[in-house]
Amino acid sequence: xxxxxxxxxxxxxxxxxxxxxxxxxxxxxxxxxxxxxxxxxxxxxxxxxxxxxxxxxxxxxxxxxxxxxxxxxxxxxxxxxxxxxxxxxxxxxxxxxxxxxxxxxxxxxxxxxxxxxxxxxxxxxxxxxxxxxxxxxxxxxxxxxxxxxxxxxxxxxxxxxxxxxxxxxxxxxxxxxxxxxxxxxxxxxxxxxxxxxxxxxxxxxxxxxxxxxxxxxxxxxxxxxxxxxxxxxxxxxxxxxxxxxxxxxxxxxxxxxxxxxxxxxxxxxxxxxxxxxxxxxxxxxxxxxxxxxxxxxxxxxxxxxxxxxxxxxxxxxxxxxxxxxxxxxxxxxxxxxxxxxxxxxxxxxxxxxxxxxxxxxxxxxxxxxxxxxxxxxxxxxxxxxxxxxxxxxxxxxxxxxxxxxxxxxxxxxxxxxxxxxxxxxxxxxxxxxxxxxxxxxxxxxxxxxxxxxxxxxxxxxxx
Amino acid sequence: xxxxxxxxxxxxxxxxxxxxxxxxxxxxxxxxxxxxxxxxxxxxxxxxxxxxxxxxxxxxxxxxxxxxxxxxxxxxxxxxxxxxxxxxxxxxxxxxxxxxxxxxxxxxxxxxxxxxxxxxxxxxxxxxxxxxxxxxxxxxxxxxxxxxxxxxxxxxxxxxxxxxxxxxxxxxxxxxxxxxxxxxxxxxxxxxxxxxxxxxxxxxxxxxxxxxxxxxxxxxxxxxxxxxxxxxxxxxxxxxxxxxxxxxxxxxxxxxxxxxxxxxxxxxxxxxxxxxxxxxxxxxxxxxxxxxxxxxxxxxxxxxxxxxxxxxxxxxxxxxxxxxxxxxxxxxxxxxxxxxxxxxxxxxxxxxxxxxxxxxxxxxxxxxxxxxxxxxxxxxxxxxxxxxxxxxxxxxxxxxxxxxxxxxxxxxxxxxxxxxxxxxxxxxxxxxxxxxxxxxxxxxxxxxxxxxxxxxxxxxxxx
Numbered sequence: 052x053x054x055x056x057x058x059x060x061x062x063x064x065x066x067x068x069x070x071x072x073x074x075x076x077x078x079x080x081x082x083x084x085x086x087x088x089x090x091x092x093x094x095x096x097x098x099x100x101x102x103x104x105x106x107x108x109x110x111x112x113x114x115x116x117x118x119x120x121x122x123x124x125x126x127x128x129x130x131x132x133x134x135x136x137x138x139x140x141x142x143x144x145x146x147x148x149x150x151x152x153x154x155x156x157x158x159x160x161x162x163x164x165x166x167x168x169x170x171x172x173x174x175x176x177x178x179x180x181x182x183x184x185x186x187x188x189x190x191x192x193x194x195x196x197x198x199x200x201x202x203x204x205x206x207x208x209x210x211x212x213x214x215x216x217x218x219x220x221x222x223x224x225x226x227x228x229x230x231x232x233x234x235x236x237x238x239x240x241x242x243x244x245x246x247x248x249x250x251x252x253x254x255x256x257x258x259x260x261x262x263x264x265x266x267x268x269x270x271x272x273x274x275x276x277x278x279x280x281x282x283x284x285x286x287x288x289x290x291x292x293x294x295x296x297x298x299x300x301x302x303x304x305x306x307x308x309x310x311x312x313x314x315x316x317x318x319x320x321x322x323x324x325x326x327x328x329x330x331x332x333x334x335x336x337x338x339x340x341x342x343x344x345x346x347x348x349x350x351x352x353x354x355x356x357x358x359x360x361x362x363x364x365x366x367x368x369x370x371x372x373x374x375x376x377x378x379x380x381x382x383x384x385x386x387x388x389x390x391x392x393x394x395x396x397x398x399x400x401x402x403x404x405x406x407x408x409x410x411x412x413x414x415x416x417x418x419x420x421x422x423x424x425x426x427x428x429x430x431x432x433x434x435x436x437x438x439x440x441x442x443x444x445x446x447x448x449x450x451x452x453x454x455x456x457x458x459x460x461x462x463x464x465x466x467x468x469x470x471x472x473x474x475x476x477x478x479x480x481x482x483x484x485x486x487x488x489x490x491x492x493x494x495x496x497x498x499x500x501x502x503x504x505x506x507x508x509x510x511x512x513x514x
Numbered sequence: 515x516x517x518x519x520x521x522x523x524x525x526x527x528x529x530x531x532x533x534x535x536x537x538x539x540x541x542x543x544x545x546x547x548x549x550x551x552x553x554x555x556x557x558x559x560x561x562x563x564x565x566x567x568x569x570x571x572x573x574x575x576x577x578x579x580x581x582x583x584x585x586x587x588x589x590x591x592x593x594x595x596x597x598x599x600x601x602x603x604x605x606x607x608x609x610x611x612x613x614x615x616x617x618x619x620x621x622x623x624x625x626x627x628x629x630x631x632x633x634x635x636x637x638x639x640x641x642x643x644x645x646x647x648x649x650x651x652x653x654x655x656x657x658x659x660x661x662x663x664x665x666x667x668x669x670x671x672x673x674x675x676x677x678x679x680x681x682x683x684x685x686x687x688x689x690x691x692x693x694x695x696x697x698x699x700x701x702x703x704x705x706x707x708x709x710x711x712x713x714x715x716x717x718x719x720x721x722x723x724x725x726x727x728x729x730x731x732x733x734x735x736x737x738x739x740x741x742x743x744x745x746x747x748x749x750x751x752x753x754x755x756x757x758x759x760x761x762x763x764x765x766x767x768x769x770x771x772x773x774x775x776x777x778x779x780x781x782x783x784x785x786x787x788x789x790x791x792x793x794x795x796x797x798x799x800x801x802x803x804x805x806x807x808x809x810x811x812x813x814x815x816x817x818x819x820x821x822x823x824x825x826x827x828x829x830x831x832x833x834x835x836x837x838x839x840x841x842x843x844x845x846x847x848x849x850x851x852x853x854x855x856x857x858x859x860x861x862x863x864x865x866x867x868x869x870x871x872x873x874x875x876x877x878x879x880x881x882x883x884x885x886x887x888x889x890x891x892x893x894x895x896x897x898x899x900x901x902x903x904x905x906x907x908x909x910x911x912x913x914x915x916x917x918x919x920x921x922x923x924x925x926x927x928x929x930x931x932x933x934x935x936x937x938x939x940x941x942x943x944x945x946x947x948x949x950x951x952x953x954x955x956x957x958x959x960x961x962x963x964x965x966x967x968x969x970x971x972x973x974x975x976x977x
Contacts, residue, residue, distance in 0.1 A: 085834035146836055152732070214834050241738075255737065259835045268799030269615070272949040273822050274718065274920025275704075277850045278805040278814035279795060284823035284845075285757060292755020294748060332742060336731030339874035342741040351741035359736050360747035361838050366825035367846060371548035371677050372722045372883045373609055374848050374921075375824050375949050382747075383830060385837050387740050411802035412795075420835045457737025458837075486735040486838050 055197040056509045062192045063501050070501065071162070071171070071494060073103070074184040077142075078160040078173040084119055084143035084214045093119040093210045096142040096180075100208055103187055107194040109206065114226075116218035119143060119210030123229070126190075128203040134511050135203040137232035137471065138190075139461055140183030140239070141212035144175035145486045152488035162494070167245050167480075169494045177483045181492035182238040182500065183208065185478060189504035201512035205232055209461070212239075215259060215421030216460045223468040234434045235465045236507075238500065240477030243324065243451050245493065248442040248503065251475035252430045253353055253454035254462055256388035258397045259361075259421040262287070262405055264380045265414045271376040280376055281412045284365045287380040290408040294358050294384075299343040301358045301386070303400040304407075309391035313354045321349045324451065334482060353454025356425075357387040387425075387456060394422035423460040434474045434511065441506035442476070445499060450476075476507070518660040519972045525655045526964050533964065534625070534634070534957060536566070537647040540605075541623040541636040547582055547606035547677045556582040556673045559605040559643075563671055566650055570657040572669065577689075579681035582606060582673030586692070589653075591666040597974050598666040600695035600934065601653075602924055603646030603702070604675035607638035608949045615951035625957070630708050632957045640946045644955035645701040645963065646671065648941060652967035664975035668695055672924070675702075678722060678884030679923045686931040697897045698928045699970075701963065703940030706787065706914050708956065711905040711966065714938035715893045716816055716917035717925055719851035721860045722824075722884040725750070725868055727843045728877045734839040743839055744875040747828045750843040753871040757821050757847075762806040764821045764849070766863040767870075772854035776817045784812045787914065797945060816917025819888075820850040850888075850919060857885035886923040897937045897974065904969035905939070908962060913939075939970070 063070075082096035083089040097113050097120050104111035104124040111124035122142070128135075147157035155161045160173035171181070193200045207230065209219055223230060240251040266283040267276075293302055301307075313321075328340055328348035342351045365380030367373035386397055398419045405415050429435070430452055442450040455475075465471040478500035484490045526533075545559035546552040560576050560583050567574035567587040574587035585605070591598075610620035618624045623636035634644070656663045670693065672682055686693060703714040729746040730739075756765055764770075776784075791803055791811035805814045828843030830836035849860055861882045868878050892898070893915055905913040918938075928934040941963035947953045 085832065085836065087833065145838075146830070146832060148830070148832070149733070213836075255740075257837070259837070261835075266800065269947065269952075270612070270950040271798060272920065273820070273824065273848055273850065274918065275815075275944065275948060276798070277718075277820040277822050277848075277919055278818055279791065279803050279811060280798060280800055281802070281804040282822045284826050285754070285821075288751045288754035288757070288823060288826070288845075290755070291748070291751035292753070294751070328742065335734060335739070335743060337729065337743055337875045339744070340742050341744040341873070341875070348742060352738075355741055357736070357740040358748075359740050359745045359839055360751060360829065361736065361836055362829035362831045362840070363747050363751070363843065364827045364831040366823065367609070367611070368825045368827040368844070369548065369609060369611070370550065372724075372846065372848070373548065373676075373824055373949070374720070374722070375608075376822055377824070380826065381831070382751075383835065385736055385740075385835070387736065410804070412800045412804070455737065456740055457735065481738065484732065485738060486836070487733040489732075 054509060056506065059192045059196045059505050060502055062196050063188060063505060066192065067498050070184065070188045071497065074181060074497065075160045075171065077180050077184065078175055079158055081158040082143050082210065083146050084211050085146050090119065093143055097122050097210055100142055104206060107191045108199055116222050118218040121210065121222055122206065122208040124206040126200060126204045128200050133202045135205065135232040136511060137205045137207060137230060137235045138186055139235055139237045140208045141179045141210065142208050143210040143213050145213050147174045149488060154489055167493045167495055170491045171494060172489055172491045174490055176490050177479045177492035178485045178490065179212065179239045181497055182477055182479065185238055185497060185500035186504040188501040189508060192505055193508060200508050202508060205230060219461060220464050220468060223464055227469060230469055232471060235471045235473040237459065237462065237473050237475050238477045239459055240455050240475045241479040241481065242477070243453060245480055245496065246446065247448060248446050248450040249453045250435060250438060250450050251455045251477065252452050253427050254425065254459055255456050256394055256423040256425040256463070257385055257421050257458040258388065258394050258401065258419065259385045260398065260401050261418045261420065262382045262384060263416040265378060266412055267378045270378050273374040273376050276376055281410060282376050283380040283413060284377055286410050286413050287365065287382060290405055291360060291382055293408060299341065301356065303358060303397065303404045305396055305400045306356065308396065309393060310389055311391050313350065320452065324349065331481065352456040354389055356389050356392060359385055361385050387458065389425035390427050392425060394424050398422055423458055423463055426463050428462065428473055428475065432472060437510035438474055438476055438507050441510040442503055445503045445506055517972060519969065522655045522659045522968050523965055525659050526651060526968060529655065530961050533647065533651045534960065537644060537960065538623045538634065540643050540647065541638055542621055544621040545606050545673065546609050547674050548609050553582065556606055560585050560673055563605055567669060570654045571662055579685050581681040584673065584685055585669065585671040587669040589663055589667045591663050596665050598668070598695040599974060600668045600670060600693060600698045601649055602698055602700045603671045604642045604673065605671050606673040606676050608676050610637045612951060617952055630956045630958055633954045634957060635952055635954045637953055639953050640942045640955035641948045641953065642675065642702045644960055645940055645942065648701055648960060648963035649967040651964040652971060655968055656971060663971055665971060668693060682924060683927050683931060686927055690932060693932055695934060698934045698936040700922065700925065700936050700938050701940045702922055703918050703938045704942040704944065706916060708943055708959065709909065710911060711909050711913040712916045713898055713901060713913050714918045714940065715915050716890050717888065717922055718919050719857055719886040719888040720848055720884050720921040721851065721857050721864065721882065722848045723861065723864050724881045724883065725845045725847060726879040728841060729875055730841045733841050736837045736839050739839055744873060745839050746843040746876060747840055749873050749876050750828065750845060753868055754823060754845055756871060762804065764819065766821060766860065766867045768859055768863045769819065771859065772856060773852055774854050776813065783915065787812065794944065812917070815919040817852055819852050819855060822848055824848050850921065852888040853890055855888060857887050861885055886921055886926055889926050891925065891936055891938065895935060900973035901937055901939055901970050904973040905966055908966045908969055
């Protein structure tokens, strides 16, 4: 039998406008997992993708969790002997604020022209609705042209990735048999550039903490109490101002314990990528690398941990002046972790760091939202080999093996709870403004990503 | 002629319920000077008090400024030979937030029972509508019983005290002849306790600054940029975390230049007050004095300068987690100043402090809202002597001479621009929650304050 792949690729080309319209439909749903008011929208986004899967021959359903629901779907493919893939994506998105910086409403997607052609601007455009849409479209084309995918395919699309996937582990553990597969396939990472496909073999983990510092029992007039009463904003600044030393080393106790240096081979491969940190920072209006001294740019981004304050607030923040000594001050702190660091120990280190620096009369509550380790996935598997071949055919050049500075908690969960390695093939670009105002996805990436997934399905099946 | 004072005091006693109702009327107007949306309410509050003054024989008007208007009124009293008093007050109030901590709406005054009897709870209850209402009621009683006050009286009630009186100096300078008087009388300070009247002879000044720190041209994903891009919240914490050394000394360059130590006599008088800092802090849930080591409590509060962050904000401050590296971070910083410090040099010191600690790639804008010096007013004038006598008659014990940790910019302006000393006789209590949620004023203070002002008017006239 001739391969149906050429017809499938032609079908994807012809169907591209409809595929774009479908993605835009999905992007209209403000499925913000962090905000309880949007729980209904999260459910609508789950229902939307369940309906898409049901329409391409999947047995698809919505499954409750303690938080937002999970979409699970199965397709038997050509039969029980075919390789079994578990596709993972997430339908939830980050909060869109600061809203004032969006040039168009975040949930009213617009298609505009950019240097790489047309792009769609909306919250979730790339992360992760756009990247999920690529493999949905590849599965649709296989369904329409060949009656179904050439592999057995299971699908898991969660709705809590942007809040640290709090319900996912319990769901994976409870549905381990149903979710059995040979490998997990995930598109939530980036290309090297728009012409160079990439497979990600390193991901950073994360510990996300909120620190709530309390002092007096009420807000105070600084004229009456200034000089006698503890100021919790002064205290929070003093505590958090000590997060790094002058060399950019994080001062959380035990923070660097267990980290292995990257291998020489890895260093050589990353150096060969010719990463231009000046241009990388220049794009965002910066010039001087921050972070640990004495490390290369890619090492700092992919193989070294960080501590970043993601938010801080307290006291009067309105117009003009108010001479108040606040009773509370707050910060959100995230640490990106690398392989070797124990997230639980880092969380404990954050508690100790705060407690040891706390002045008399201040009380601190440290709430940990997320703990996921940094991980490495095998670079020498049959899945990586098949994917590299498919990507080389689509792009006319080899895929590079890269790291990512981001966190995809599910990768570690898949390994720990389902025994599955993950194949991370993503089609985002550095300037996609992920988590920022005016998030966008290049429609060329959407289209070539869908074609790449169609090719990879063929390559996985051909053993 | 017999003194009308006994009849005036009896009139104040009989009219107390109506006086309370009038104050509550005024408190219903949300005259928040810091918030442009409340400009109309500021005007209404000015009109309200103008109408009160017009109703007690004053030639009263509303006068425009570059900001909120000023109420000016004059009464000739018994004639050109009588002493001439300039009463000062302000009709504007602090913003009420955080709203959630109020037990009743801030602009819907309620009268509740407390340990000292009935009290009114509302924003502005004491600062400064309640304290202004005391001398308005005293003037009203003199008008109703004796046909007018026994002194010439001018009145100046401004609407920008809570934002640092930006328009007042120009107004005083432009109306110097009209505002000529022998002394300014101001009730915007406190008693020693509810049984012990006080005259304030020291006030702290203030420099209020906003620091806006900017880094990248947009918000960033910490997974993509963490380890390379400058985080402005980390940077702001680091800068502001260095405001004090481990002994509580402010690290702004030149901050302590020019400060004279208090005299031994002053130290002895303050020590004799038996200030219980443990109880003072215990009332607000604190136990350990903050601020400069090696100074007594009253010295830190009345005679030493401070640096307090009144607000801080940046990044994500909503529910849950968001892994963003913000593009901006902000802080509001106020320094309470004491006599000898030059506010302009302190402001320049704040700019230098920020600039010297700023990391590469961060840009900082420092906006100065307020600069007023700390001041001392003469304790040996005929006005102080007359006031002490009147207060001793009302309270049955001598008034104490105290300092205040707060700032009343007009006191310095009166001296510099009109050549007037101020007599600071106030009736607030430490637990009045000034600038905080649930601000209150004891109705006993309102009433005895009005009686005290009626007595002081008689004492000023009797030379």
